[in-house]
Amino acid sequence: DGLDSSELGQLMPLLTTAMPLFVSFFVALSCTTSVSLSMEGDTRWILGSSPLRPWDIFLSKILVNITIVIPLELLSVAMLAAGLGISGMDLVLLVAVPTSYALFTPALGMVMNVRYPRYDWSNEYYAVKGGSVSMLGSMGIGLASVIVPLVVSGMSPMPDIVIGATAMIVLIVTTALYIHLRGTRLYLY
Numbered sequence: 001d002g003l004d005s006s007e008l009g010q011l012m013p014l015l016t017t018a019m020p021l022f023v024s025f026f027v028a029l030s031c032t033t034s035v036s037l038s039m040e041g042d043t044r045w046i047l048g049s050s051p052l053r054p055w056d057i058f059l060s061k062i063l064v065n066i067t068i069v070i071p072l073e074l075l076s077v078a079m080l081a082a083g084l085g086i087s088g089m090d091l092v093l094l095v096a097v098p099t100s101y102a103l104f105t106p107a108l109g110m111v112m113n114v115r116y117p118r119y120d121w122s123n124e125y126y127a128v129k130g131g132s133v134s135m136l137g138s139m140g141i142g143l144a145s146v147i148v149p150l151v152v153s154g155m156s157p158m159p160d161i162v163i164g165a166t167a168m169i170v171l172i173v174t175t176a177l178y179i180h181l182r183g184t185r186l187y188l189y
Contacts, residue, residue, distance in 0.1 A: 020096075021149060023077060029143070037114060040119065058184070093163055
């Protein structure tokens with residue numbers, strides 16, 4: 001019926017190796033509506049008339065998402081590491097990979113929302129669900145960026161290198177997204 005201790009012992013290295021991407025999967029599913037410009041709706045003129053740079057607006061919305069996701073991610077990682085006895089390089093990857101996704105997801109959500117804003121909503125439901133292009137796009141890209149490395153690492157003889165390289169690639173793409181947002185001009189009118 002269940003796994004005996006010898007079968008579980010054989011599964012542990014595989015589980016420990018794949019755990020950073022499993023945690024990243026849930027981080028990539030995190031809510032991107034907290035970074036939504038569309039939430040401003042008819043009051044977007046307030047942001048447009050304030051002495052803030054577009055980057056300040058983007059960064060404030062991104063930081064809301066980060067302050068929600070990263071503490072919960074670190075708490076989850078601590079419980080997983082303690083429960084599964086993960087240490088060393090596996091623990092480093094278990095922290096680094098999901099954290100890279102926690103930085104990537106809101107940046108991607110903001111880029112998508114800047115590209116496809118939806119200001120003409122009649123109630124809050126439509127602001128969240130009506131911006132589905134940006135939400136679905138960012139979640140789809142986020143999930144694909146987790147699933148592809150998971151499959152590749154499963155076929156690789158050195159999965160730790162694949163997972164570490166995934167974190168580096170995600171951080172490079174995240175940096176590019178932040179640079180893009182920093183140079184973006186925002187026309188709220």
